Amino acid sequence: MPTVKPLSPVLGAEVTGVDLGKPLDDATVAAIETALDDHLVVVLPGQTLTPAAFTDFARRWGRPEPHVIDQFHHPESADILILSNVKHGGKPVGLEDAGSYFHTDYSYLDVPARCTMLYAIQMPASGANLGTTFANQRKAWEDLDPATKKRLEGLVGRHHYGNRDNLDETTRTVASPLNRDQKAKLDWVRHPVVRTHPRTGRKTLYSISGSSFGIEGMDDAEAVRLLDELKVHATQPKYLYQRPYRVGDVVIWDNCCLLHQAPLPDPTTARTLWRITVKDKGPTLAA
Numbered sequence: 001m002p003t004v005k006p007l008s009p010v011l012g013a014e015v016t017g018v019d020l021g022k023p024l025d026d027a028t029v030a031a032i033e034t035a036l037d038d039h040l041v042v043v044l045p046g047q048t049l050t051p052a053a054f055t056d057f058a059r060r061w062g063r064p065e066p067h068v069i070d071q072f073h074h075p076e077s078a079d080i081l082i083l084s085n086v087k088h089g090g091k092p093v094g095l096e097d098a099g100s101y102f103h104t105d106y107s108y109l110d111v112p113a114r115c116t117m118l119y120a121i122q123m124p125a126s127g128a129n130l131g132t133t134f135a136n137q138r139k140a141w142e143d144l145d146p147a148t149k150k151r152l153e154g155l156v157g158r159h160h161y162g163n164r165d166n167l168d169e170t171t172r173t174v175a176s177p178l179n180r181d182q183k184a185k186l187d188w189v190r191h192p193v194v195r196t197h198p199r200t201g202r203k204t205l206y207s208i209s210g211s212s213f214g215i216e217g218m219d220d221a222e223a224v225r226l227l228d229e230l231k232v233h234a235t236q237p238k239y240l241y242q243r244p245y246r247v248g249d250v251v252i253w254d255n256c257c258l259l260h261q262a263p264l265p266d267p268t269t270a271r272t273l274w275r276i277t278v279k280d281k282g283p284t285l286a287a
Contacts, residue, residue, distance in 0.1 A: 002028060004035045004042075008241045011136045011258075013039035020044060020250060021053045029060050032252075036115065037200050040257050041134055043243065044250040047119065051076040051274070054119055054250075058276040062114050065106065065279045068161070068182050069095060074274065084272040085265050086122070094272060097172045101163045102135060102235055102259040103210025105277050108161040110189045112207075113255040114280045120249040124269035132251070133242040135259040137205040140234035141194065152205075155193040156285065157227075158214040159207065161186045164224065172264055175210075190216070191284045193230075197256050198280065204257045205234055206284075235259065245273070256280075 005014045013035050018028060035042050049057075055077045058064050064079035072095045074080035084094030099105075106113035118132075141149070161183075163175045178186075193215065195206040208230040215223035245251065253260060265271045 002031050002035070004031075004039075006039060007041075007043070007243060010139065010239060010241050011039055011134055012041040012043070012241045012243065014043045014045065016045065018044055020047050020057050021049055024057070024060070033061070033199075036252055036254055037197075040136060040138070041241070041251065041253045044252075045246060046248045047250045048248065049119055049250070051080055054117075054274060054276065055079050058117055058278055062278040062281065064276050065109075065113070067275075067277065068178060068185060069176055070182070079276050081275045081277075082272070083118075083275055084122075084270075085267055086270050086272055095176055096267075097262075097264060098176050099210075099260070099262040100173050100264050101165060101175075101210060102133075102231065102261045103163065103175075104207040104259060105255045106279070107191060107207035107255075108159050108186060108189060108211040109279075110283050111279050111281075112191065112284065113277045115252055115254055115278050117276045117278070118245075118249075118251045119274040120245045120247050120251075121274060122270050122272035123245055123247050124266065124271055130263035131243045131245045132253075132263070133240055133261045134253060135235045135261075136239045136241075136257070137208075137234055137259060138197075138202055138257045140230075140236075140239050141203055141205045144233070149194075152194050152230075155218075156190050156216040157193050157207065157212045158216060158223075159189050159191055159211040160213055161211060162213070163210060164213050164227075165209075195256055195284060197254075202257075205230060206256065207259075208234060209259055231259075 067081040082094030085096045
């Protein structure tokens with residue numbers, strides 16, 4: 001069975017004794033899922049994966065959803081989004097700047113992400129290699145005072161693709177720009193401000209940064225003020241964890257209970273990862 005070692009007091013665990021390139025029995029997958037439920041981020045180091053093996057593993061967790069930015073889908077598997085600052089013949093091979101602000105994956109979709117998986121293919125030398133920063137939203141919720149919790153319970157957020165803090169598509173911290181056809185595929189969706197995790201039953205703040213642009217029944221300016229206040233609370237250093245990625249790492253995180261922020265890579269040092277995002281079983285709210 002896998003060995004699970006916590007990486008920090010706030011979140012994260014390293015899982016060893018697993019080769020994702022080989023078929024896994026149900027008990028091993030369940031042990032990794034339990035580690036994710038407990039620690040919100042798991043790192044499985046030293047992996048060597050083909051696109052097919054990576055995709056097969058992801059499908060054990062649910063239905064992968066190809067990213068709307070389809071020009072950087074892996075040629076062997078549309079479920080894989082290539083994240084890279086490498087260029088071949090002057091053309092980018094992947095998406096260079098992705099999610100460099102706190103957000104939750106696929107919260108701009110009616111059925112959001114259960115988990116995201118990254119496989120590190122090519123990493124800068126030590127010192128230039130920053131990993132994703134994660135913020136524990138379960139703990140951030142638990143630390144709120146009772147009056148604030150009562151105020152937030154039942155609120156419904158209005159979400160759309162984008163970074164509400166930056167809509168300037170000429171900057172690196174905007175949500176990755178979409179073309180006209182890609183934008184036409186997306187619409188406004190609804191999610192609770194406070195979610196109950198579908199596996200653990202524990203409550204968590206959900207997507208208070210990134211795609212959340214308003215709250216139903218509330219003036220937009222008032223709603224953004226509230227969301228911004230929650231973001232400031234929920235991204236305090238005491239809720240954060242970051243670990244440098246190493247070649248061969250597979251990193252899995254729980255999108256219900258986390259905000260995450262990708263680093264802005266140095267364009268002079270090569271960095272390539274594969275990403276698969278697995279959907280939740282259904283919408284967060286009843287129709």
